[in-house]
């Protein structure tokens with residue numbers, strides 16, 4: 001049965017916004033695989049006319065997502081970038097977006113190469129210091145686009161400080177909550193107007209679906225987004241909505257275990273003689289550890305580290321020799337992944353620019369999954385040992 005609004009997170013994952021199917025009592029949300037709905041007379045129907053506009057499986061997911069983020073309205077799109085695309089369409093030509101300077105690469109591309117052509121400008125700034133963000137505001141600034149933790153340097157941005165700055169200056173504040181998931185961080189509670197997700201990652205959680213979502217408490221914004229969802233049409237299919245609903249039922253268990261595994265791995269990496277730096281917001285000497293502690297329930301399952309032998313060759317040896325960590329893009333699934341930002345996700349960024357933010361040639365990013373920590377640790381240790389040959 002649908003969870004009460006004061007129910008805790010795990011209960012929301014399983015029951016938030018969800019009721020047995022009214023037609024049959026089916027406990028799990030059915031996949032309404034239909035493009036259209038019968039009308040008894042022209043314009044007389046049961047609230048469903050055409051599946052771009054409404055679909056019961058999608059409706060259930062949208063209610064569930066709203067509950068998870070402590071919002072009122074969820075709006076799903078066919079990918080994380082489609083969700084972002086529709087959020088940026090809330091702006092007008094001439095408006096400006098201020099965004100984090102270590103933004104997800106696809107978000108950077110959408111803002112610059114697509115919206116730049118339609119007269120929406122973007123500037124990319126270091127958002128770690130809220131006072132410095134304030135100095136960057138211009139009369140054209142209409143939106144703050146916040147990502148935290150960031151990829152791949154795991155920087156932390158103070159959400160409450162930036163959303164209060166946004167409110168003061170009548171800007172829309174948007175948080176891309178993909179890296180944290182609502183289990184770890186709930187930006188609407190910290191004052192954000194909109195939360196965006198690539199549901200492809202932790203929400204789906206099994207690396208088998210591409211989807212995006214926006215969640216808000218503001219009815220006016222929600223109505224504009226529902227209008228765009230239908231008018232621009234980047235909707236997810238019902239089968240994918242079912243998969244994400246199913247994934248969310250274990251979101252709290254998966255992310256909790258992944259965080260525990262990450263803690264073990266961080267401890268081992270820190271002790272390893274071949275490792276130079278470990279980037280993880282749970283470390284007490286992380287420069288924004290206090291902010292992470294305040295705004296997150298735990299510190300996430302994304303870890304980056306680099307090698308004392310700071311070469312592509314050394315990093316490649318490590319990545320070629322892991323057994324359970326699969327070399328692949330993406331994150332947030334049950335399985336552990338390993339990746340090389342300099343040649344994979346961040347290959348388009350000039351070398352000098354990436355070195356200046358600490359993104360070295362040997363930087364390796366881990367998305368820690370929910371396997372046994374002991375096996376993951378052993379796997380990394382033997383892969384690091386295999387790289388010793390090239391270090392000499």
Ligand SMILES: *Cc1c(COP(=O)(O)O)cnc(C)c1O
Nearest residue numbers: 079080081104176178198200211
């Ligand atoms: C993957 C990702 C996106 C884009 O989502 P897609 O579902 O791949 O379109 C946006 N932001 C972040 C932080 C991501 O990791």
